[in-house]
Amino acid sequence: MSRLTDAHVALAKEIIGRYPRPKSALVPLLHLAQEQDGYITRDAMVHIGELVGVTSAEVYGTATFYEMFKFEPVGKYVVNICGTMSCALMGSEELMHHAEQRLGIKAGGTTPDGMFTLEHAECQAACTEAPCLQVNYRYRYRLTPADLDELIDDLSAERLTHEIPPHGTVAKVRQHIASHRGVGVVAPELVTESPAWLNGKAAL
Amino acid sequence: MSTTESHNEAEIVVDPNAVSMTINGKTVQARKGEWIIAAADRTEDFIPRFCYHPRMESVGMCRQCLVEVEGPRGPMMVVSCMTPVAEGQVVRTDTDIVKRAQEGMIELLLANHPLDCPVCDKGGECPLQDQAFSHGPGESRYVEEKRHYEKPIPISGLVFLDRERCILCDRCTRFADEVAGDPLITFTHRGNNTQVMTFPDEPFASYFSGNTVQICPVGALTAEPYRFKARPWDLQQQESTCTTCSVGCRTVVQSSRDEILRYQGVDSDPVNWGWLCDRGRFNFQSTNSPNRLSTPLIKTESGLVSASWTVALDETARVLRHAQPGSIAILGGARGTNEDAWAWAQLADALGVDMRDAQLDDGLPAEIFGYPNATIDDACSAATVILLAPDLKEELPVLYLRLRGAAEKKKIRIIEITTHDSGLTRYAWKSLQHEPGHQAETVQQMLSTPEMQEQLGRGSVVVVAGRSNLAEAAHHTMAVVDTIATTVSQVSVLPVLRRANVRGALSLGLAPRGTSDAAAILEASANGKVDCLILLGADPLSDVPDADLARRGIAGARHIIAIDTFLNNSSAHADIVLPAAAYGEKDGTTTNLEGRVTNVAQSITPHATSRPDWMIAVELAALLDHDLDILTLQDIQTRITQTVGGFDGLSVSVAVRKNGVLVSVPPISPLQVHHDAAVKRNAYEFRLVVARKLYDEAIGTAMSQSLAALAPGAGVFVHPHDLERVGAKDGSSVRVSNTTRSVILPVHASMTVARGTAFVPFNQKGVDIRELLEATNGVTDVQIANIS
Numbered sequence: 001m002s003r004l005t006d007a008h009v010a011l012a013k014e015i016i017g018r019y020p021r022p023k024s025a026l027v028p029l030l031h032l033a034q035e036q037d038g039y040i041t042r043d044a045m046v047h048i049g050e051l052v053g054v055t056s057a058e059v060y061g062t063a064t065f066y067e068m069f070k071f072e073p074v075g076k077y078v079v080n081i082c083g084t085m086s087c088a089l090m091g092s093e094e095l096m097h098h099a100e101q102r103l104g105i106k107a108g109g110t111t112p113d114g115m116f117t118l119e120h121a122e123c124q125a126a127c128t129e130a131p132c133l134q135v136n137y138r139y140r141y142r143l144t145p146a147d148l149d150e151l152i153d154d155l156s157a158e159r160l161t162h163e164i165p166p167h168g169t170v171a172k173v174r175q176h177i178a179s180h181r182g183v184g185v186v187a188p189e190l191v192t193e194s195p196a197w198l199n200g201k202a203a204l
Numbered sequence: 205m206s207t208t209e210s211h212n213e214a215e216i217v218v219d220p221n222a223v224s225m226t227i228n229g230k231t232v233q234a235r236k237g238e239w240i241i242a243a244a245d246r247t248e249d250f251i252p253r254f255c256y257h258p259r260m261e262s263v264g265m266c267r268q269c270l271v272e273v274e275g276p277r278g279p280m281m282v283v284s285c286m287t288p289v290a291e292g293q294v295v296r297t298d299t300d301i302v303k304r305a306q307e308g309m310i311e312l313l314l315a316n317h318p319l320d321c322p323v324c325d326k327g328g329e330c331p332l333q334d335q336a337f338s339h340g341p342g343e344s345r346y347v348e349e350k351r352h353y354e355k356p357i358p359i360s361g362l363v364f365l366d367r368e369r370c371i372l373c374d375r376c377t378r379f380a381d382e383v384a385g386d387p388l389i390t391f392t393h394r395g396n397n398t399q400v401m402t403f404p405d406e407p408f409a410s411y412f413s414g415n416t417v418q419i420c421p422v423g424a425l426t427a428e429p430y431r432f433k434a435r436p437w438d439l440q441q442q443e444s445t446c447t448t449c450s451v452g453c454r455t456v457v458q459s460s461r462d463e464i465l466r467y468q469g470v471d472s473d474p475v476n477w478g479w480l481c482d483r484g485r486f487n488f489q490s491t492n493s494p495n496r497l498s499t500p501l502i503k504t505e506s507g508l509v510s511a512s513w514t515v516a517l518d519e520t521a522r523v524l525r526h527a528q529p530g531s532i533a534i535l536g537g538a539r540g541t542n543e544d545a546w547a548w549a550q551l552a553d554a555l556g557v558d559m560r561d562a563q564l565d566d567g568l569p570a571e572i573f574g575y576p577n578a579t580i581d582d583a584c585s586a587a588t589v590i591l592l593a594p595d596l597k598e599e600l601p602v603l604y605l606r607l608r609g610a611a612e613k614k615k616i617r618i619i620e621i622t623t624h625d626s627g628l629t630r631y632a633w634k635s636l637q638h639e640p641g642h643q644a645e646t647v648q649q650m651l652s653t654p655e656m657q658e659q660l661g662r663g664s665v666v667v668v669a670g671r672s673n674l675a676e677a678a679h680h681t682m683a684v685v686d687t688i689a690t691t692v693s694q695v696s697v698l699p700v701l702r703r704a705n706v707r708g709a710l711s712l713g714l715a716p717r718g719t720s721d722a723a724a725i726l727e728a729s730a731n732g733k734v735d736c737l738i739l740l741g742a743d744p745l746s747d748v749p750d751a752d753l754a755r756r757g758i759a760g761a762r763h764i765i766a767i768d769t770f771l772n773n774s775s776a777h778a779d780i781v782l783p784a785a786a787y788g789e790k791d792g793t794t795t796n797l798e799g800r801v802t803n804v805a806q807s808i809t810p811h812a813t814s815r816p817d818w819m820i821a822v823e824l825a826a827l828l829d830h831d832l833d834i835l836t837l838q839d840i841q842t843r844i845t846q847t848v849g850g851f852d853g854l855s856v857s858v859a860v861r862k863n864g865v866l867v868s869v870p871p872i873s874p875l876q877v878h879h880d881a882a883v884k885r886n887a888y889e890f891r892l893v894v895a896r897k898l899y900d901e902a903i904g905t906a907m908s909q910s911l912a913a914l915a916p917g918a919g920v921f922v923h924p925h926d927l928e929r930v931g932a933k934d935g936s937s938v939r940v941s942n943t944t945r946s947v948i949l950p951v952h953a954s955m956t957v958a959r960g961t962a963f964v965p966f967n968q969k970g971v972d973i974r975e976l977l978e979a980t981n982g983v984t985d986v987q988i989a990n991i992s
Contacts, residue, residue, distance in 0.1 A: 042404060055390075061392045064394070
């Protein structure tokens with residue numbers, strides 16, 4: 001149960017500055033909160049509401065739309081096994097069954113040591129590589145049960161930390177927009193001219 | 205619109221916004237920008253709808269209002285709540301295709317809606333139930349199990365939510381966001397599991413939450429005070445006016461078996477737009493309270509004992525007859541009707557009573573009505589609104605809604621002159637904060653700033669004037685109102701005195717004569733100059749800001765006669781207590797803060813033996829040989845229209861219904877303005893701001909079980925930095941003292957309070973801050989000491 005750390009508040013303020021309206025930064029800040037705690041805590045939602053000037057209820061309303069925002073603690077590694085057509089035909093059910101046996105949890109559950117959360121996912125857009133899965137949204141393709149065992153072993157032994165950061169980490173590289181490349185922040189109501197690509201053909 | 209004046213073709217001006225269209229073959233006149241459904245509502249063709257509400261933005265959520273509009277490629281289906289009217293538009297609402305579409309929508313809405321109408325509070329007045337009959341297919345093709353959620357969960361102390369019944373029309377959530385400005389409920393888990401929810405474990409703590417129950421088109425939202433109390437077809441209803449505060453919202457009072465069960469808002473265009481605040485909506489519980497006074501009470505050696513009306517009235521007449529000339533005083537009258545006030549004023553005149561005041565030193569002098577009057581609509585369409593008022597969200601909630609809405613839609617600019625952040629601060633164009641007592645400087649500064657001058661020159665200016673700080677003298681506000689009124693052009697004033705019929709009572713003869721206002725009367729009483737103090741629905745011990753003055757005044761009166769609905773702090777000291785009929789138990793008229801006279805209606809029999817105030821005045825007059833020649837309420841109304849300037853031409857029976865009639869009675873004496881220099885701070889470091897919250901110990905709230913728990917309780921609020929300086933922790937106790945007395949209160953940090961000031965809510969449960977207020981002081985300075 002934690003609010004954003006001071007370092008994250010500084011980053012949050014920078015992110016808010018990228019938008020004409022503070023509340024536009026809501027989803028990026030939710031990512032930041034999830035990165036900090038592995039899931040989105042109640043206090044973090046309250047804090048984000050304060051930062052962007054909306055009620056906690058509005059933060060919650062937006063956050064709950066997204067399946068990838070978690071509101072309960074999840075494992076360090078969230079394993080999403082695809083169960084849609086191509087993967088199902090190529091053996092994803094066996095893969096899921098094997099994962100459940102191996103980890104000792106059902107789909108949707110988290111291992112007692114807090115390392116793994118197993119989830120059933122819809123199509124992950126890698127049908128040519130079926131059956132596929134994602135670990136913290138990083139792909140693994142054409143898996144056999146043996147491959148899955150190896151993957152779990154590697155993850156348990158923290159051998160893949162260079163490749164797969166803990167759950168919540170959006171990207172290993174922070175986005176920085178150089179000041180000369182940004183278009184600046186202009187509130188929509190202040191835009192009076194039609195965009196250049198319209199060649200003056202239409203007014204807003 | 206035909207006039208009898210001569211009609212010259214050349215003079216006809218074509219309205220550029222007029223649109224002519226046809227709906228089901230009939231020509232309809234509409235205005236540009238209007239939705240088709242709004243235009244159709246003026247015809248006989250009803251378009252079914254769930255999400256559309258004329259007082260909120262359209263969203264097109266429910267798709268029930270599909271109609272056919274003729275287009276370039278033939279007829280097409282559109283949602284009539286989001287399609288604007290157009291010149292020559294051809295709309296059909298009754299074709300087979302429209303019917304099939306509307307039936308399909310009902311079938312889809314009912315796919316998950318439980319058929320629990322027999323146990324649902326909405327059954328019988330439910331738009332979904334009604335329209336399933338009128339516009340539904342009659343049967344469903346869905347055989348699947350319906351969606352299940354936990355059955356009603358309380359989302360606040362007042363409102364229950366049953367998500368199974370919800371059809372996701374977005375009315376409650378839109379109301380909370382758009383109208384009330386409290387987006388504490390919202391759609392969550394959007395997608396297949398979309399539901400209305402609050403933030404987890406955080407209540408829907410809006411002062412306006414009851415409106416969501418009223419506008420819910422299904423039984424998803426129900427109000428705790430009405431749940432399982434009645435069926436709609438068993439309710440009798442009377443349209444009336446809410447008298448909780450002086451906004452005068454139109455309501456319908458619904459009762460069954462001689463008990464008031466519910467108030468619903470009625471849409472009055474110049475006043476409340478259909479909305480009510482929760483305090484006004486749910487305080488009917490106090491009318492039904494078992495603590496109401498049932499019989500007259502007379503003081504004996506063993507305390508107050510019950511007596512018959514004959515004995516009590518005889519005894520009252522005896523007291524009045526034996527009072528020295530000029531030693532009778534009347535306080536109160538603002539809680540009754542215009543007729544009550546007039547009758548008591550007549551009795552006062554007959555007895556030669558000069559000491560009278562409908563206010564309790566907690567408002568502004570009646571001379572505030574001497575300025576050009578503004579209405580609520582004037583304020584909501586002015587170029588500039590200057591707030592010199594208490595926090596309207598706390599004291600006059602529906603006026604807050606109207607002004608907030610106008611500011612949000614950029615129709616008005618609000619300049620707020622205040623001592624602390626109010627509900628409207630967020631919406632103000634400029635919020636000028638000052639230390640109590642320094643408003644004159646702030647106003648001078650405002651009037652000399654070029655930016656402000658330009659703004660004030662842009663058109664009409666409405667000053668919303670009220671008593672913003674009970675720890676400060678009223679004449680400070682009057683002085684700055686006068687400065688603005690005499691300096692700025694096109695100024696009018698909207699006086700916001702908060703007690704329900706204070707304007708009516710002051711206009712109909714209960715305004716002070718000369719300088720004998722409530723404070724002067726209580727001082728006279730304390731000095732033994734009052735033989736008989738009549739408390740007409742007034743409780744000075746709870747409401748007069750200077751607690752010591754009130755105590756001395758009550759103690760000094762030789763006899764006290766109280767006319768009230770409850771035995772309150774003051775009436776408990778009375779020699780004779782006469783039980784009065786409450787709101788909903790009597791007919792009459794009331795005057796709102798604009799001077800708008802509307803009717804209040806009797807719905808139930810007065811509790812036990814209680815009687816309307818006017819009847820008591822008439823009977824007492826007869827016993828005192830001053831027959832007022834009044835037999836019925838109509839007699840009073842006739843006499844008012846004949847004798848009170850401003851009320852002439854008021855046909856009470858017809859005109860005062862619905863939107864009422866504006867009446868303006870000039871004050872009896874001209875305004876005496878005192879321009880004091882700002883009071884210098886003494887050595888004490890905090891200047892006190894004392895103001896009301898919506899929920900307090902007021903009898904109507906305290907006796908309504910749903911509302912009583914919502915009062916925040918006594919406490920002192922200071923800026924976080926000040927709290928640090930005091931060295932106290934949030935929630936710990938501090939000693940607040942003026943030069944002579946001190947009280948101990950819990951302290952809280954609040955960013956809404958300016959540094960160097962301390963905010964204390966008025967009339968809350970706990971230690972009473974009024975112990976530190978002195979009527980003779982312009983401002984109140986205190987020191988705060990940590991004692992933990």
